[in-house]
Amino acid sequence: MLFNRPFLAPFAFALRNMRQRMGRTLLTGLGIALGVAVVLSIEITNVSTLDTINTVFNLAAGEANLLVSTDNLLAGMGETLPEELVDRMAAFEEVELATPTLRVNTLLASEASEWELEIGFTGAAAGTILQLYGVDVVRDPELRVYKFTAGRLPSPDAYEAVLPADYAAEKDLALGDDLVLLVPGSGVARLEVVGLLASEGVALFNNGVVAVAPLSVVQELFNHRGEIDEVGLKIVPAIASDPDALDALKDRLEERVGRNARVIYPAARGQLVSRMLASFQAGLQLFSGIAIFVGTFLIYNTFSMTVVERTREIGMMRAIGMNRWHVLGLVMVEASILAVAGSAVGLVFGVVQARALMLVTGAFLAAGDAVITVTPQALLQSLFVGIVITLGAALFPAYQATRISPLEALRARAQTGEKVRPAVWVTGLVMLALGLANIYVIPYRASVYFNILQGSVLLILAGATLTVPLVVKALEGAARPWVRRLYGGEGALGSANVQRSVGRTTLTVAAMIVALAMIVGIGSISISFEDDFTSWINASLGGDLYVTSPVKLRQSFLGQLATVEGVEAATPARFHIVQVAARSLPPETADDDDTVYFVAIEPETYRQVSSVEFTSNQGDPEANWQALAGGDAVFLSSQLAETYNLNQGDTIWLKTRRGEKPFRVAGVIVDFFAQGQTITGTYRDLGAYFSEDGADRITVKVAEGYTIDEVSQRIKDRYGEQRNLNVQTTTSFKAQIQGLLDQSLALFDVLSLIGVVIGSLGVVNTLTMNVIERRREIGGLRSLGMTRNQIVRMVLAEAFSLGLMGALYGLGFGFVLAQVMIQSMNSMSGYDLEFVFSPTPFLVGLALAAGISQLAALAPARRGAALNIVEAIKHE
Amino acid sequence: MTEPSTDVLLRAERVTKTYQMGSVEVDALRAVDFEVRRGEFVAIMGPSGSGKSTLLHLLGGLDQPSEGEITLAGQPLSQLTDDEITTVRRRKVGFIFQFYNLLPTLSAQENIALPLVIDGENVGLHTARLNTLIDLVGLTDRGDHRPDQLSGGQQQRVAIARAFINQPEIVLADEPTGNLDSRTGTAILELLQRTCREMQATILMVTHDARAASYADRVVFLKDGQVVHHLGENGKGNSVEAIMDVMAGLEL
């Protein structure tokens, strides 16, 4: 009995009302859940992405509080340090333990022939490359976790190794077997497997494709005698637990490590990778904002309906003595129940959705299985957003409910004609103008531009929505003849219904705007991006063959390669990691760890096989090349040019082995490699300033009269075995990159799908309400002889007109949104993307608008058709 | 007054309607036998809840009887599909309701033409009939008004014109004056009567108002779902007093 416990009465009321309108309750709940899910999943994805990066790097650091490292922040790509640094560090009394690591990339000999260059957007190699760690087998276990399932650690200086048990099983290796590895120069080395590791600690490095051997053995096999690339330092707890003391110690240690070594915190390594993902994450954030916006609409929509529908009931309650606060409470209690339930379900959805998103992000990271980090903060934050938004959106309808007069209950039919006050659409027009001006007219500083753009998007969306009432009549009038042709006389009736509740129509159109804008915007971006990307691939990935090896290629090999029959030209490239000096950094980003790739090329040979794409206004390409070849000069990627605010002719300072040195910017180029975190320079400078040589990749151009396959085969035959070469055609490499791009763009398709769901929910919601509200009327039409089919057509026609209006607005807004998104990406990342207009996304959007509106209308239409006539006309 | 012809337009044979209310069965109609001949103006009377509306709904094919058969213009409804019944309703039946049931978005004229639209007719070809009807119901200068700009009586006039636009064989009216003051009600009843004659239509009207029933040629009395009395079998009108007498007896 409802009245036994008075304080529960509002809840009981609300629950009854919700149960009575089960369909709508579920729909709204679903809307809330979806919104919360989007917010949560994006939050999780962003946090998890960073976590994954950090995990990868932290794992490698073990319990080290500090690392002594080269300037090389990514594994296996660079210079080394002298081994004596270990003792020098251990001499500090604050250093409890100092233990060296030498990490090399190699392959199982049995897999050498199948190996393919894998490349992620981060530029990091992943996959089948085996990382071999040379460590101090006595001391390392104090720093890193070794958990054996069988066997033991290698003995010092013995040709022995330990492997993750899973990896060993996969490769059919047992204790006592030989691990056969490729080593530089020629041939292979054999290490006896003496221990197998459980999936913990060390066994997780490089996704478990790892082996650990004594340091001396790895130094020997890989020609790195006396060299290491890292020293892990464990600091006494008193200092380790005090950030300031640790920082002071770090500075003191740094004074003793010499020029080319640095003391860093383990976490610093994830930074480069994190930065590369920044623009991607910003994009996700924008969607999060849109999801919230749309969610608000849907909820507002539903509660408005509920209040309209219950006008009589509420009037009656007021008549028998309920005051306005009671009425407000009644609506808000219902909103609270929905908010909590919907948000809770949304959390579950969100975690699931995050998994899907992380699959895509995982591909970006080239880090294999990504870790999903669900923090209590993220959960609470999403829950909070869901509840606050729901309550906020319900507040206005609740207020409107309080304004219902008791007299409403006495009227036979509440036939309130809606009048839209001019203030509404005038505000809309102003917002629209302001938003458009922000985007197209007012030049903002780059640092605030991104936020302004995002704000403007919402401003335009809200503004556009508010102007809908102004044009509903005209648009519907224009649409009606078409609708009549398609659906007949009952279609015209249905179309006219759009004008009846302008508020509701507006909300539906708004949902369609968002849906279509997402589809069109995302589609346009994909196309623009692909367009740019493809032209970059074609310009910069020249040549016919790529010759790569898991171990660094020697310079001398280049000469040998050039003598192979059919090779017209060959040019090397080396990806070296460098630091940009603080004086070149803009003041607001002056952290001292700005790490980028120095891509060394040989200008002369490079131009024989490939080319670069200069951005606009870079003058004569020939002069730029000459400037580069002259030395102390670099080409800057457009992204870095933007980040550092540098132009052609300016100077960028890099930290070199000889201190900070100036390089002239000879040109700004388009470069997507490593998300454009690249500076292209010459081999001469690489040698002079970084004491580096060798090649990570050699690009070969095939002479006329020879086929690519033929030359590829010849190179493989002559050097393949001996040098562990991989020879890949440019075409297949391009296809690989293209595949990676498609994979990332697939994420956008997922987001488009969310758009479709949002639009559909809007249409379903509105039409269901309309049908419910017009039961009597539909009953009347049936009694006049309308068939069930005609009722279906009438509702479909109404949806069609709604869809048409949504399409008109949505496509226009999508056009703006696409440009804004591209500008945002440009301002965030420094890409120089051009907006490429393509009719395809617009046509797809139009087709989807028609599809969404018709499919979403099907259920409400059937509901209308299935009405029991007698019940409907009795219904008061 | 035209002589009613003898052929039967509408016939109910042993019609029973049972509603299931949870575990209880409510018999709204019990084995009702009933006929309307072409050209007649028949009233159904009875106290509230006696089954008048239910019977009217069944006769118009808005609902199906639990037992028994209804034959409209020679067609047994039980043998028709829902769509066929709908077509019968569209072409041969006109409905008038207590609460008018007009479409709020359409003008009076459009509301009247609605059955033509539903039937897929080109309204333009029927302007003559449309205008005749509008004149007949006295809305000549109100054709462009929307329902919320019309009084209750005017709205009911629109509903009447709408019921006749397709030249139906029979018009079914459920308490057409129930929501109107007595003067307006009288006007509506006179209009119905006049229209019935001029268009040679057949009218079946449900009412619990004796004065309204007195406009009919014949009155059938229902109580507890059964036909309990007839008045005016000879086709002559009945006085209000005679009808009130019968009603008083029924409501005891």
Ligand SMILES: Nc1ncnc2c1ncn2[C@@H]1O[C@H](COP(=O)(O)OP(=O)(O)O)[C@@H](O)[C@H]1O
């Ligand atoms: N849908 C229904 N479900 C249950 N009982 C109904 C339904 N419709 C009508 N009844 C019952 O059938 C009887 C006749 O109703 P009705 O035909 O509306 O009476 P009248 O029009 O004469 O006032 C009443 O007792 C009523 O309660």
Ligand SMILES: [Mg+2]
């Ligand atoms: Mg009744």
